[in-house]
Amino acid sequence: MSAAELDALLGDAWDDRNPVGHTAVLAADERQDMLAEGERALDEYRLNAEFVPVAYGGRLERADRLAEVLRTVWRRDPSLGLGYGFSSLIASVNIWTTGDEEQRRRAAGLLLANGRIAAAFHELAHGNDFAHAECAAHPDGTGWRLSGRKEIVTNVRRAEAMVLFARTGPGAGSRSHSQFLLTRDDLPAGALRDLSRFHSSGMRGVQLGGVEFTDCPVPGDALIGSPGQGIEVALRSYQITRSVGPAVIVGPLDTALRLAVRCSLDRRVYGGAVADLPYVRAVIARAYADLLAMDAFSAVILRALHLEPESMAVYAPAAKYLTARILLDAFEDLRAVLGARSYLRQGPYAMFQKLARDVAPATFAHVSLSAALVTLLPQLPRLARRSWLADPSATPSLFDPAGDLPALSLERLSTGMPRHDGVIGALTELADGVPAGDSDPVRRFAARCRDELRKLRDGCAALGPADLTIDASPAAFALADRYTAVLAAASVLAVWQECGTRYPEAALLGALDRLTGRMGGPPVLTSAEREDMERRLFDLAVARCLDGRLLDLSARSIPR
Template sequence: MGAEELDALLGDPWDAENPLGYAAVLDADERHEMLAEGEQLLDRFCMNAEFVPVEYGGRFTRADRLAQIQRTLWRRDPCLGLGYGLSSFIASVNIWTSGDEDQRRRAAELLLNNGRIAAAFHELDHGNDFANAEFSAQRRDGRWLLSGRKEIVTNLRRADAVVLYARTGEAVGSRSHSQFLVARDDLPAAGVRDLPRFLSSGMRGVQLGAMAFTDCPIPADSLLGAEGQGMESALRAYQITRSITPAVTVGPLDTALRAALGFALDRRLYGGVAADIPYVRSVIARAYADLLAIDAFSAVVLRALHLSPTIALYAPAAKYLTSRIALDAFEELRSVLGAQGYLRQGPYAIFQKMARDIAPATFAHISRAGCLVMILPHLPRLARRAWLQGSPAAEELFDLEGELPPLNPARLTVGVPPADGLMGTLAEIGGRDSDGGAVSRFATRFLDELRSLRDECAGLPPRDITISAAPEAFALADRYTVLLAAASVLAVWDQAGARYGDAELIGVLDRLAGRLGGRSVLTTAERESTEDKLFAAAAQHCLDRRLFDLTARRVPGEGRQP
């Protein structure tokens, strides 16, 4: 079972009679409900097996495979993707990384029987500031007593088990919190009560729940890992989930781009169709390039989980930058659809749902500012010791069709990265002899940016590598994420040979360079030519019913949508 099989089971999304098509997805969204037929299909597909390591009876071995399967689901309905898919995965990764053998086996059995596990980390008063979370667990009479509230937790009311993050010590620092795995049946009614569901403008079908605990007893063996290791366990697990999330966002963007392109090809005005207007063609071309940028960057980060597990910065960098790219692309595509981009009915109504659903997906789990805060402390050291003098990453990191060893969460680290292979790769490619072509000019441009970034980051004062950093310091972290993406894109195309198009490469590099500001690398004529080719390629993908990502895989249905 894989992404193609799931696509076949979901069927043609534009078929109004398909109970799993966009019409049914939109109807469920209007009711603020999960698509029941979709959940039933995912039960039959045993989606949860994708979250369980093979040694415990599941199908999880490669992060990129899981991302492709989840991307397929999110392309159809992000509510199913989060509410059925990633929510249980986010919770279970903590069990695979920190749980004992019995806890892992119990979690695997629950998931393989189509059960749900919720990740109850969030508290409204503290958001993603887990170091100050107040929900507490206290030892008493050979068991733990839970007190406090957990809020805005996906599937909390529907879950069969919960991974809880709780304060177990009063000292300030990262050793004051722990994680617990608790079966819902082990929570006595007198100690816990469900609070009203939170309603949201995006992900309207997802059940966002809350619970209030009052001296609620749980078994002593509920502790996940060692006491006080909750933060470290979470950071290790989050490397996996924060690497997968950026790759998944390609799904909703694919659907949005397909809807906008279909509209541009169908909409008649000014004696032709909207797609004849240069501005419309440019927006479509740029959104297509943005999607490819997210795909290439996130694919490299996913492979790094397997091949470079000591580099913890790439996950928050990808989460930050791909979120920005996706949101910007959605906003630009909305300008093509005009009023149709807001309507909740009609042939293009799926666009507004995808636009609403992608917004919370880009900040959930960690905000973009939070990602930069994770990156900042490491920039001075990397600038002085790694950039422009470190070795490039191994070539296998960029071979997206290459084999990977099974993912081993125990190898993931949360400390200072010892190297930065992507910046080494950027230095190596940028230092090659230039042939004067557009790609060579872009490589030189990015290398020059790396030199400038090195000088600025090496001199950052201590106050500018903390949460209290000046805006200019955050801007340096932003530029770093763009250079990571540029290095990934250059190396992926370099490894692929003629597999991916030259116009696509130039378009992606142009979009990334635009995020750095400064003088354009392309002439006006070069950009117009590149965007014409990108629009033509995107239109052909749409007509051929192929994905816009680097796989260009065919999807169900005959001809293009509406």
């Protein structure tokens, strides 16, 4: 099964008669329900098989394939994407990385039977600060006794099982918590109580609930890994989901751009189409450039899971942070095209307001943007002193989105600090000897990014211990922010260097223009170059939409 086959199964999203089209998606959102027909279609496709390694009967072998399939669902309905699938992925990766053979077989059997596994990590009092989680499990002979609450958990009432994060030691630090695989049928009645549903403004169809445990007996074989290993397991596992997520959220932006293009072509103002206005064309072109930057960056990160797994402790949070920022900004920019229609819950463009509400929680769920930067900060001084401007480029295959990959090797993921940064190494090689005033705009972008890297290296090398924690100064957070933009620009440059003949030059210039704009300073393109690039990008976006093709780098045909 492929993403194209899933698209065919879901059908034309714009057909009002389609039970999983936009009209049906919006109706389910108004009811605050999951799209039942969508869940049935994903059952038929056996979407859960995408989350199960091949060794256990599933299809999980390549991270880029997983992301492409999930992007197909999220392009249709982010609530369906999270509520049906992504929540089970977040939970199950902890089992694949650390669980024993029996736990893996149980999880695989449950998922392959279209079941659900909830990730019961969150507590309202502590948010993403898992080290202070209070839900506790105490040793009790051969097993454990569990007491406490978990809140804002996707599908916890509907799930047959959950991966639960609990305190198992009294002290502070990273060795005081553990993870457990719990199956509802194995817990005694009365020891677990479901809390009321938490309603939300975005992802309204997702069933957000909570559970409360009261002296609940837990079998000893429910423990994932060793006691006190909970945070370590999460940090390794989340490198997968925080790499897949940035690629997945390209899907909602693709649909939002289609809505903006349709509105600009259909709506009449000042005696002509909205698309006749230069400002509107520029907004659409820039949002399209943002999508292409996200797609190229996330493609490199997904391939790094296979080819550079030792670097994922840096690459995964960097991708999570920057793509979320780009996504939110692009949606706000596109509101200028739709105007008041961007808030309407009825009519041909009503899908935009749903997508805008849905992507907001998607960008901070699992880890907030500030938490992603905090994860990066301690690693930047070491890379600045030992790697940047010194390391060689990563293997060229890292930068070919269509290239072959070895099977995903979860045991190579590490929570340690990476020693090398091969993506930045690619930038160093591409910009070697290029003067800042080169006549070629691509070479000018490379020189600009190299110069930004030099400043970034000096700033990060000077960071002290006080600037490597949640209490870091705003200036330290700004350095981490700039690193993500440089990393993304290096990825884009290297992708085009490796296989740019497949992609339009305007896409490269647009993506680099948007990313260097996030670094500050004067623009790299002249006014005439930018105007020409944006004209070509707008025309490309319109052509892709009218031809029924995706707006991402694949340009794959979809039902229409």
